Amino acid sequence: MAQRAWQKLVPRQRSHVLHAVADRLVEQRQLLARLEAADTGKPMSVALNDIDVSVDAFRFMAGALRATSSVAAGEYEADHFSVIVREPLGVVGAITPWNFPLVMAAQKIATILAAGNSIVLKPSEITPLTTIKFAELVADLLPPGLLNVVTGLGNVVGAAIAAHPDIALVSVTGSTASGRAVARIAADSVKRVHLELGGKAPVIVFADADIERVADTLSVASFYNSGQDCSAACRVLVHESVADQLVRALVDRVNDISVGEPGAGEDIQLGPVVSEAHFRRVLDHLDRAYAEGARAAVGGSAYPGAGFFIQPTVLVDVPAGAACTREEIFGPVLTVETFSSDEEAIERANSVELGLSASVWTRDGSRGDAAAAQLDAGTVWVNCHGVIPSEMPWGGVKSSGYGRDMSMYGLDDYSRTKHLMRYVGR
Numbered sequence: 001m002a003q004r005a006w007q008k009l010v011p012r013q014r015s016h017v018l019h020a021v022a023d024r025l026v027e028q029r030q031l032l033a034r035l036e037a038a039d040t041g042k043p044m045s046v047a048l049n050d051i052d053v054s055v056d057a058f059r060f061m062a063g064a065l066r067a068t069s070s071v072a073a074g075e076y077e078a079d080h081f082s083v084i085v086r087e088p089l090g091v092v093g094a095i096t097p098w099n100f101p102l103v104m105a106a107q108k109i110a111t112i113l114a115a116g117n118s119i120v121l122k123p124s125e126i127t128p129l130t131t132i133k134f135a136e137l138v139a140d141l142l143p144p145g146l147l148n149v150v151t152g153l154g155n156v157v158g159a160a161i162a163a164h165p166d167i168a169l170v171s172v173t174g175s176t177a178s179g180r181a182v183a184r185i186a187a188d189s190v191k192r193v194h195l196e197l198g199g200k201a202p203v204i205v206f207a208d209a210d211i212e213r214v215a216d217t218l219s220v221a222s223f224y225n226s227g228q229d230c231s232a233a234c235r236v237l238v239h240e241s242v243a244d245q246l247v248r249a250l251v252d253r254v255n256d257i258s259v260g261e262p263g264a265g266e267d268i269q270l271g272p273v274v275s276e277a278h279f280r281r282v283l284d285h286l287d288r289a290y291a292e293g294a295r296a297a298v299g300g301s302a303y304p305g306a307g308f309f310i311q312p313t314v315l316v317d318v319p320a321g322a323a324c325t326r327e328e329i330f331g332p333v334l335t336v337e338t339f340s341s342d343e344e345a346i347e348r349a350n351s352v353e354l355g356l357s358a359s360v361w362t363r364d365g366s367r368g369d370a371a372a373a374q375l376d377a378g379t380v381w382v383n384c385h386g387v388i389p390s391e392m393p394w395g396g397v398k399s400s401g402y403g404r405d406m407s408m409y410g411l412d413d414y415s416r417t418k419h420l421m422r423y424v425g426r
């Protein structure tokens with residue numbers, strides 16, 4: 001019911017509501033950031049940025065929905081006038097992860113509502129607080145029943161969303177295993193599926209790259225949010241002639257990273273990982289890497305004492321094909337492998353199952369273009385990493401999933417087209 005009334009609003013009216021939601025987020029920025037930091041362990045600087053990114057999702061969609069139009073209208077058969085109408089899907093289910101809880105929820109809610117749908121959203125059972133608080137904070141702005149937050153475990157509540165016959169599409173941001181499970185369940189009701197899954201971003205550093213700039217960028221892009229980021233620059237492939245120089249520069253930068261709990265000060269850059277289970281998982285990855293021959297050039301283990309703090313780590317002497325170069329570690333760990341030719345770099349970058357994002361570093365524009373064209377990834381950065389504007393589509397290829405969040409492509413993904421043809425002969 002709520003969805004039908006919402007769908008009938010003209011774009012300008014829906015846009016005003018989304019702007020009001022953005023305004024409310026701005027008013028409650030400190031409260032939401034403190035809650036996010038307490039729930040996840042992330043530094044306040046990261047939590048505040050999360051709120052800003054969430055605001056931008058609503059602002060972008062509030063504008064974008066007013067700019068939607070059909071691509072074709074005309075006579076494609078004599079005396080038959082065709083027009084393509086964009087319609088909402090109805091009720092959309094959304095399932096979100098724990099690494100950027102509010103950002104992930106905001107991007108889904110903004111796009112799904114902008115397209116005229118209602119939403120049933122399940123946050124991660126590990127970090128549900130900001131999503132619940134958000135729903136409470138905007139309750140007076142949205143018609144009752146339009147935004148519905150349900151909590152619980154993935155294999156119970158998430159699976160129920162995937163199975164529900166009245167839900168038209170289920171959108172998951174999470175691990176590849178969860179995406180697969182949801183897609184399997186959704187098949188029974190022939191439900192559309194939208195999957196934003198894991199990432200293992202390769203960073204290809206050619207011999208002509210600006211090594212200091214690479215190191216500066218990776219000191220943030222590899223360790224931001226404790227590396228618990230699907231776009232984290234976690235796997236360096238560097239030309240053998242500049243590998244030592246890059247590792248030295250990385251070690252220098254990593255030694256300067258300030259580590260602490262969220263309340264320890266504004267200069268804290270790296271917090272703990274999200275939970276004890278995840279802490280153990282990251283340390284297991286490190287043990288396996290050492291067993292396969294890797295060595296830590298800096299960091300390499302947990303910090304002594306309480307909390308789930310893991311040292312920012314750069315692993316070197318990593319053999320090609322080692323598990324740490326293929327599997328998502330999702331912690332503050334960067335692996336460094338070397339290559340000797342451009343072809344080898346591209347082939348090894350593409351050799352993993354995941355294909356969400358990648359970066360290429362070179363001073364040669366045509367070399368950068370050629371590498372970008374050959375990489376299997378939804379986003380390729382050249383001489384930068386991890387920059388994600390709301391205007392651009394975000395999503396992966398291969399086991400990183402399909403579907404695009406944000407941008408006009410996101411609006412398309414949460415809509416359906418209808419061809420309407422009228423006979424106009426006499």
Ligand code: NAD
Pocket residue numbers: 095096097098099100104122123124125152153154155156157158159162172173174175176177178179181182196197198199229230328330356394395396
């Ligand atoms: P996760 O897969 O464990 O959980 C994600 C969500 O899926 C949670 O809400 C969980 O309850 C639910 N879920 C789990 N099993 C389910 C099932 N069988 N049926 C239905 N729902 C189920 O992921 P996580 O550990 O919370 O987050 C980390 C993962 O998310 C990483 O793999 C990361 O790369 C990925 N991620 C991807 C993007 C992207 O944009 N592609 C963004 C952020 C995180």
